[in-house]
Amino acid sequence: MAELRADQLPLLVTFTDLDDPKGARVVPPNNLPRAFGPFGPGVRLMRAWIEMTSDPLTRGIERKLPWLKDFKGYLGGPFDATWSRPSRNLTGNDFIKGL
DSSP, rough: OOOOOGGOOOOOOEESSTTTGGGEEEEEEGGHHHHHHGGGGGGGOOEEEEOOOOOOOOOOHHSSSSEEEETTOOOOOOSSSSTHHHHHHHOGGTTTOOO
């Protein structure tokens, strides 16, 4: 097990609507209270770590995000003002690993 530094944290994303990939929003780890709305005061990320395991891969994200299977992302790129928005460049591969 190894503790992660702030620059090693994975991308945290929340959805305003699980049925709409355009509702994806990046959640900055240093601003979790905003992401949790009225439940947010006092919420903070204390630490994160990574651990090797022999457990099987977690499957089934496509049941929660049914659009994920065929989702190819949106057009955009580094010269597009909205390029950094996850709803512009998020793809199914960002959620399905190990297949």
